[in-house]
Amino acid sequence: MPNNQFKKGELYSFITGKASTAIARRLQKKLNDAGLKLTIEQWSVLYHLWKEDGKSQQELCNATFRDKPSITRLVDNLEKLNLVKRVASENDRRINKIFLTKQAQKMQEQTMILAEETLNEALETVPLEKIEVCKEVLQIVYDNLK
Amino acid sequence: MPNNQFKKGELYSFITGKASTAIARRLQKKLNDAGLKLTIEQWSVLYHLWKEDGKSQQELCNATFRDKPSITRLVDNLEKLNLVKRVASENDRRINKIFLTKQAQKMQEQTMILAEETLNEALETVPLEKIEVCKEVLQIVYDNLK
DNA sequence: GGCATATAGTTGTTTATACAACTATTCAAA
DNA sequence: TTTGAATAGTTGTATAAACAACTATATGCC
Structure with missing residues (x-):
């Protein structure tokens, strides 16, 4: 039993992701306080489009670790908010490429500052x-389970 | 900017809780495969009742980091599944104490083994x-933000 | 060319989360 | 003792996740 070093209480925190939940809530609060009508989940999709606009829905699935229905509905809601647009691909008509609107392009800097702020608050006093x-451990955990 | 050491991609993983999501999914899969009709969230409530039966809904809120409506509905569903019972407190009639059924008591050992298995798989090869x-960093993160 | 199969995306259903507004009960202070 | 505030829990509404079943398009093999 090489790694069975979890006392009961610690096991719970690892499984429920107490820390990342707290981070997500704090960022959500910052978005709300800044008057940005945007959920963390919507932000996480925009995040990948800011890195590279015009990704397909499938590429967004891979990037955000969500399944296809989840992305369909997030893109639905982002379209309703006028933040992205679906554009059918020329080459392969099964594919939707998702493009940011001007409005969404303008939000990048502000939200990234809020995200960095959140992490700085989260990691204050941590060497x-x-x-x-x-970071290294969390990456290994992900790789072990994916 | 003491802790602003996040390159963009790493920032994303911290906020979205990639690792804890993977852990939760793996445990959910194990529960399903074992034929246990139980969500991770329901499991997380039972977990605290196994530690101490008869907790109030408010105590379950604190223990699971959920708000009151979330616990109301989780307890609703656990009652439908015949896993817990609400019992009005004698002393203070605002309070519901939540008690495990026999059926739920019997599930503790099996699910705890699956949870430990999950963590062992997640942390394989991590010294x-x-x-x-x-663990220490995640606890500090939680304390910094709560 | 035609058919099986794979891929991209959508829809239906159940469960869960977050926030606001609400009811019921208790407590405390004037 | 009454009234106002605090506490415990519920309900309404919007958003999201997971899974299964579905449609549409593309690909590859005969």
């Missing part, structure tokens, strides 16, 4: 080298 | 001392 170890 | 650092 750099411990953050590095933590 | 103990790194797990300790990771």
Whole structure:
């Protein structure tokens, strides 16, 4: 039993993602307070389009670790908010490419600042080298389970 | 900017809780495969009742980091599944104490084994001392934001 | 060319979350 | 003792996630 070092209470926090839930809630609050009508989940889709506009829905599935129906509905809602537009691909008509509107392009800087703020608040007082170890462990966990 | 060491891609993983999502999905799959009709969220409520039966809904809110409506509905569903029972408190009639049924009591051992299995799979190859650092960082993150 | 199969996306259903507004009960202070 | 505030829980509404079943288009093999 190589890694069975979890006392009961610690097991719970790992499974429920207490820390990342707290981070997401804090960022959501910052978005609300800034008057941005945007959920974290919508933000997470925009995030990948800011990196590269015109991704397909399938590419957004892979990038955000969501299934296809989830992305369909997030894109539905982002379209209603006038933040993205579906454009059928020329080459392959099964594919929708998703493009940011002007309005969404303008939101990038402000929301990224809020995201960085959130992480700085979350990691206040944590030494750099411990953050590095933590990032490394979380990546391994993800790789082990994917 | 003491802790602003996040490159863009890493920022994303921290906020979205990629690792804890993967852990929760893996445990959900194990519950399904074992034929247990139970969501992770329902499991997380039972978890605290297994530790101490008869907690109030408010105590379950605190223990699971959920708000009151979320607990109301989780308890609704657990009651429908015949896993818990609401019992009005004698002393204070505002309070519901939540008690496990026989059926739910019997599920503890099996699901705890699945949860530990999940974590062992998640943390395979991660050295103990790194797990300790990771737990510590996640706890500080939670404390910083709560 | 035609058919099986794979891929991209949508729809239906159930469960869960977050927030606001609400009811019921308790407590405390004038 | 009454009244106003605090506490416990519920209900309404919007958004999201997971899974299954579905449509439409593309691909590959005969």
